Amino acid sequence: MEIVSTKAALKEAVRKFRDNGKSIGLVPTMGALHEGHISLVRKCLEENGCCVVSIFVNPTQFNDKNDLLLYPRTPEEDCRLLEEAGCDIVFTPEVKEMYPEEDTRVFNLGPVAEVMEGKYRPGHFNGVAQIVSKLFYAVEPDNAYFGEKDFQQIAVIRSMARELGLDGINIVAAPIVREKDGLALSSRNRRLSPEQRKIAPKIWETLCKSCKFAESHTVAETIRFVTDTLDATEYLRVEYYEIVDGHTLMPVREWDGADYVVGCITVFCGDVRLIDNITYKRN
Numbered sequence: 574m575e576i577v578s579t580k581a582a583l584k585e586a587v588r589k590f591r592d593n594g595k596s597i598g599l600v601p602t603m604g605a606l607h608e609g610h611i612s613l614v615r616k617c618l619e620e621n622g623c624c625v626v627s628i629f630v631n632p633t634q635f636n637d638k639n640d641l642l643l644y645p646r647t648p649e650e651d652c653r654l655l656e657e658a659g660c661d662i663v664f665t666p667e668v669k670e671m672y673p674e675e676d677t678r679v680f681n682l683g684p685v686a687e688v689m690e691g692k693y694r695p696g697h698f699n700g701v702a703q704i705v706s707k708l709f710y711a712v713e714p715d716n717a718y719f720g721e722k723d724f725q726q727i728a729v730i731r732s733m734a735r736e737l738g739l740d741g742i743n744i745v746a747a748p749i750v751r752e753k754d755g756l757a758l759s760s761r762n763r764r765l766s767p768e769q770r771k772i773a774p775k776i777w778e779t780l781c782k783s784c785k786f787a788e789s790h791t792v793a794e795t796i797r798f799v800t801d802t803l804d805a806t807e808y809l810r811v812e813y814y815e816i817v818d819g820h821t822l823m824p825v826r827e828w829d830g831a832d833y834v835v836g837c838i839t840v841f842c843g844d845v846r847l848i849d850n851i852t853y854k855r856n
């Protein structure tokens with residue numbers, strides 16, 4: 574496994590694989606790797622001749638300075654896990670390598686970037702588009718892998734790729750990986766106290782219960798069921814729960830309002846912001 578920290582070295586490392594006829598897969602990450610990331614790496618290795626993983630805590634996507642400061646960083650452990658998984662190239666740039674000057678690009682990401690996370694984390698998706706586009710230009714991957722926990726992020730990245738004419742890059746969405754008790758794996762889970770960690774699986778448990786509830790209730794009632802149940806639980810506070818069309822991310826008012834219906838949630842568990850989602854239907 575080759576570890577590089579400049580774009581020039583990255584391009585050179587990738588070129589050797591491409592010259593040998595290998596397809597290139599990219600897994601962009603912010604480090605603090607867990608089994609969810611490793612499942613993306615495995616999928617990437619199955620589907621490509623070369624797997625590149627980037628580890629970079631991207632400052633432009635944090636609209637909260639404290640969140641950026643507290644974001645977990647475990648570079649040695651990350652490299653150990655990647656080596657074990659069989660990754661070919663790890664890219665670990667410093668901030669000034671990715672942003673030698675301020676990135677003033679403002680993307681026109683459309684409505685998919687304005688709802689939910691877009692409303693609560695202004696500027697977040699523009700920052701994601703900035704860094705992912707830089708990684709796409711540097712690696713020029715055939716396939717790029719993202720986890721479905723960040724359901725909206727995938728739609729935003731597809732929109733960014735279309736806007737920049739990078740639609741030759743196949744964007745692959747991979748299923749959420751969960752702990753045995755249902756909690757979606759996230760680098761942020763490490764920040765939960767033992768008491769909060771015990772409570773956090775209630776998020777997925779409630780989303781699962783809402784599927785049964787939805788069989789005999791309206792969309793609005795189901796939203797209320799989820800929010801009221803979680804808000805009544807110690808440590809938990811729902812920021813939003815929206816039931817949306819899985820393609821457009823626009824709110825759905827009736828269960829038959831779309832053929833792909835997804836519930837997207839953000840919940841604070843203490844001061845740790847957790848996100849998750851559930852599919853109600855997909856025809």
Ligand code: PAF
Nearest residue numbers: 601602603631701704723
């Ligand atoms: O999902 C993430 O970890 C980040 O948003 C990403 C895609 C690596 C961009 O910094």
